[in-house]
Amino acid sequence: MRIVGIEGTAWAASAALFDTETGEVFIESDPYEPDSGGIHPREAAEHMSDAVPAVISTVLDHAAETAESDGVDVDDDEEPSGGRQAAAIDGVAFSRGPGLGPCLRIVGTAARSLAQTLDVPLLGVNHMVAHLEIGRYQSGFDSPVCLNASGANAHLLGYHNGRYRVLGETMDTGVGNAIDKFTRHVGWKHPGGPKVERAAEDGDYYDLPYVVKGMDFSFSGIMSAAKQAADDGVPVEDVCVGLQETIFAMLTEVAERALSLTGTDELVLGGGVGQNARLRAMLAEMCEQRGAEFYAPDPRFLRDNAGMIAVLGARMLAAGDTVAVADSAVDANYRPDQVPVSWRDDEESVARDPTETGEIRGAEATVTFEGDDVVKRRVPKTYRHPELDERLRRERTRAEARLTSEARRVGVPTPVVRDVDPTEGTIVFASVGEADLANGLTEARCRAVGEHLAAIHAAGFVHGDPTTRNVRVAGEKTYLIDFGLGYHTGHVEDHAMDLHVFGQSVEGTADDPEPLLRAFEAGYAAVARTKDRGDGDEEDALTRLRQVEGRGRYQ
Ligand SMILES: C[C@@H](O)[C@H](NC(=O)OP(=O)(O)OC[C@H]1O[C@@H](n2cnc3c(N)ncnc32)[C@H](O)[C@@H]1O)C(=O)O
Ligand SMILES: Nc1ncnc2c1ncn2[C@@H]1O[C@H](COP(=O)(O)OP(=O)(O)OP(=O)(O)O)[C@@H](O)[C@H]1O
Ligand SMILES: [Fe+2]
16 A cells, blocks of 8 residues: 655645555655744745645655556556556545644645545544654554654643543643744744754753643743743853753653553654654653653654654555545644544553553652551652752652641541651651552542542642542542642642643543543532632632633644
8 A cells, every 4th residue: 555645734844655565654845944933824834835746746756656666557648647556546644733724724735636636535644643653653562652742732642442542731832832932032043942952962950940730741931931041141051951851851750650640661752852862862761760662763753744644644544534525624723632543443542451560650759568658769760860850859758748748637538647758758658548549440439539639729739640540549438649749829720730630540541431520520519619718719620620621732
């Protein structure tokens, strides 16, 4: 089977030919490089209208040449639509979204017209799922967690219940765009990522804010602090080291959390920022230390390229997942979890049964049981810069000891804290529960988690990481543990994030998440109402949750 792919969501006008027999992926790309500033949608679209036909034409020439040399039966004398025979092409795949609307429309038009000329099926590919599938395809991994680190996106995906679930994602901009904003601020030409990587070779570490909430994260605070530092005269090379160390440690940490939550031991990387050697080294080191396998595709398959579109297109065609021209409108906000995954078995899942894989390993700490006590030690993470590592372990150990006790004082079951040593990063707790909630999800227990979160929110703090592995259960009693990412706040957005983190962890692993989530929200609403201090803030958390879930982050 031979598939043409067409890409042009933002900056790369690209076409490719994927031959499933030989495995060859021929890619022709023409990047848009703005003279100044970032990507201008109108200029990018002008680039697409010139460059897309040209790259397609090169790929069709290549297709015609290889069709002949591969001995495919070629008959150039056929009628006009004989191009299909001449190039031996079986389908046309195109990036349907997400991306810049004006660019997508040009790509869509080109793809439809090529499919009609060749008289072959059209395949509408989700660009982010293509970033993921190329790594899965090349690695041969079964059901990995995928970290997509691209310009306009940053998220963790895992396949479960027939869809790619978003296990965690950026709460504001994509990771590449965040870096590019900083480089624009200091007057460097787009794209900024490679320039930051080069400058960082000559700098020293500079501390910047580190923001992880469960498996979600945000970049806005880091970017403001980085710009401010540059304005204040901190050497730009040092800020670049700080940016790389902070942002990539965050991505590595959330990737490790996703491995821990799902119990899988396979990680693949996707997206243009994945070309960064420091990010790859951190991910590889983290995986090696947990005994997980890591795969990063070659740079030509990481940055935007039509090869990944053609490769996924071939799988879709094999599954009969084609789109009629009339239904093939592009979608600038096309989320990866909206894609019905026709080319995988519904039964497959990123979530591993812990009874099959043995123990589930925590992401941050080692936990050992000593009699009725549990000793939790935040082990140094060698992938992190030592200064950052020391700071995070100390701050989190302190926060965990303090908030675990505060929660108990407001009536939420938590383990008694027997001893704490922030410098060593150790806490000794009383052991609680018989199992993690992840291994015993029921509606009643989810309802109790909702009640507990409402109680601590009313008391003025958030948990920060309320996943199903951070709740212990015994009968109908549920305990919250692992408050290391918690902090004091009265902001409704922070409350909504706690709810969002729990919801994502249920959706990513449960067989039938809906009733569990309804019970969770009902529990939250019931307690929030009784604890409402009259400012309406507590009940708003559920309303805000809907906004958090519906936010389009792909512009
Ligand atoms: C929707 C689609 O248009 C978008 N594509 C995209 O963002 O292009 P991609 O090729 O995946 O990533 C480009 C980003 O990748 C960054 N980048 C490239 N090389 C880098 C490097 N060595 N280090 C860090 N960032 C790098 C660039 O600065 C830029 O922000 C996406 O996938 O989100
Ligand atoms: N007090 C406790 N009583 C019983 N079991 C506990 C206790 N504390 C931790 N555990 C067990 O150890 C596991 C890991 O603990 P914890 O979540 O605190 O570590 P972690 O490394 O921060 O994990 P992660 O960051 O992946 O959530 C828990 O899922 C739970 O099974
Ligand atoms: Fe991309």
